[in-house]
Amino acid sequence: MNVNHQKIIALIHALEESEEPIQQSFKKNWPDVKLNQYADFELSKDRARGLDEAIIRQRIINLGKSAVEDGVDAILYTCSAFGDAINAAKEQINVPVFRPNESAFDEAIIKEKTVHILVTFIPSLELLVNEFKTMSKGLNIDVKGYLVDGALHDLKNDLVDSHNKKIMQAINKIPENETVILGQFSMARASDVIAKEMPNRVVLNTPDASVLRLRDYFLSP
Secondary structure, eight states, X not given: OOOSSOOEEEEEESSGGGHHHHHHHHHHHOTTSEEEEEEOTHHHHHHHHTOOHHHHHHHHHHHHHHHHHTTOSEXXXXXXXOHHHHHHHHHHOSSOEEOSSHHHHHHHXXXXXXXXXXXXXXXXXXXXXXXXXXXXXXXXXXXXXXXXXXXXXXXXXXOHHHHHHHHHHHHHTSOTTSEEEEOSGGGGGGHHHHHHHOTTSOEEEHHHHHHHHHHHHHHOO
């Protein structure tokens, strides 16, 4: 692996609100990487409408193939509700492909505490809980999932403070000694205020975990 050339990472989005948090995380954690952006913002709407999974899967795969044609070094999908489709893309793409939640999930598994996954997009809820159960199979880790109702609506209407407040209210209902995962990239906007207001809580956000995993993958000896 050549660690000397500037790495090109493809970011593939299905939700507009995911773009800013992952860009900020790269700026903070790995600023000298080049980012190529790809998006199909109808995917989340179509998933919510119940569009045929085969069609959604192919669109996810096609986005990845477009990135490969552009010569990227790796692909990070930022859309948490499409894990099965991303796994299918992994089988057809010849560069490293990272799911949006796997790095944060790995970090939570290491902590061996009860895990609470918060989401604001309801199609992500069951998918992420099941994904975590698969990754932690055989381990004695309890996982629970919660929808932070109304938070995504607030974010789409530029009510960021209200979005963040709803997330913090949900965290306050969780025992302090247990692990919280903000299950969507869009939710990372709340991370700074959470760290300030809840400094003793273990709250993982998926953009930071993903960027650190990518950086280590390419730059670690």
